[in-house]
Amino acid sequence: MIGARDLGVALGGERVLDGVSLSVDAGELVGLVGPNGAGKTTLVRALNGTLDPGAGERELDGDRVAGLSRRAVARRVATVPQEATFSFEFTVEAAVEMGRTPYVSRFGRTDRDDADAVRAAMERAGVAGFADRSVTTLSGGERQRVLFARALAQETPALLLDEPTASLDINHQVRTLRLVRDAVEGGGADGAGKAALAAIHDLNLAARFCDRLILLADGRVRAEGDPEAVLGDPALAEAFGVRVALNRDPAVGSPLVTALEDGEGDRTTAGVDARGAERASGDEEDGGGGERDGDRDDGGDDDGDGGGDNEDGDDGDGNGDDAGTRVEADRGGGGDTDAGGDGGSDRADRRSDR
Template structure:
């Protein structure tokens, strides 16, 4: 399913955290949100999965406003992995992943064979089938991350909304996670700090800066030296990755650059 963000404005504490932001994640597309801390990425994702109500604008799932849907109905279509992740669940890994099946159950309904199979498949996808009976609270941060991703997979959504899913993962598991997301070809809206990971994974990037959308396009169109200097305040060269052909950003770690005025912002649509 397609996700459309139409002219979203979110006001928190009397301040516009997002201002008139619009973008589309097409069906089967991996759309990335990038930008500095405080640019509004998490706020936008929370609005998409209904944790926040926008002051203006709307989010459409296909052609339907997600705010018009009952929570359980929306959860059958949209699964979220937010940054705020519980660490004190007194449940086993299997029980946490099984929570992803909740939107499909009647009140007090138990797990059936399909639920068990779906949970087992989700755990296998993230490489944690051997941890099924471990206590969630006893896992490392990276392991918890993978469990919560498995919970999202168990939800079998049309749309995945992921906020910094590679946090706490070592390099091997970061690579495996990004490969897994790429293989699924499920409509995905994802925020990433790692710009090279975003360039490798995403079909389209949307750049947020100070709550505004300043650029949209393919990674090659968006990740230019001028934009990196303007938005992130860094000197960088963009070259071709020798293994994948994706854009590869080589940062100058010795010098930062002052950001030019906002009106000089390059915008690609």
């Protein structure tokens, strides 16, 4: 349904995507994960045709994208952006109706089909209740649902989502991905399941809702497969430049990955390891950490006395690259004596929440 072969994109002389191949079938939700700057957004834009890749083939619904007009592409794939600039006062219905753009000719009026598609999309996304409100008055979660309704109104067999949950609270993250899941599993007006590829920042959310994951780093596919396999793949730790612990979420049973700071979860520093493991498996405390982390200040940690600890942390893991080093430097004070226990676990909360 969504397919790419050997996709290569260079922006400003820099290779952003390099030999990316993937395929997503109808009825399948595939998560695209990877560190910042991995090329996830670029890949989404290349697949929805708003960016011309320099190399490779793209396919949507059995047709080569290169041979399709913009309108034809937009009838095959809809894109849910991370956020929309909704600072003008369109009503929710008008915003959703924009999804019908690829079906309406210049002077053409929207017809009954369009109206039906818009209504059905609004109902499925749960925005029909405030169809006449201005989009400027909506909360972040409501806006995201409006954008999703717009994509549904496009009535495409394929769906691309670019970090749809990045700016949402945990409740709306789950609700949004549930909507995607439902669209993928059918049950829509047309009854057919969509093929969906979603760039998702949060590894645990991705693992929980997706059928498969694709790990993208430095513009290449580094790992691919079912969520547990990808999260357990050494390539993941390498891609993010951080060591991770893989557990199982006790509440929902999905894989749960926790980024470890240096010294945490590390056999050589047993005390911290115990705390880290305990924290990593405690789901409800995870949520609590998310609530609390707002007022916590990073700056306090790296003041002054981190130097000594940093050294033994450094050889703990084999990460030679920049990101790894930066992370280690940041948490220099972590293993420190007096407030050490508290500080260490708080930070663990914060990391896993991200």
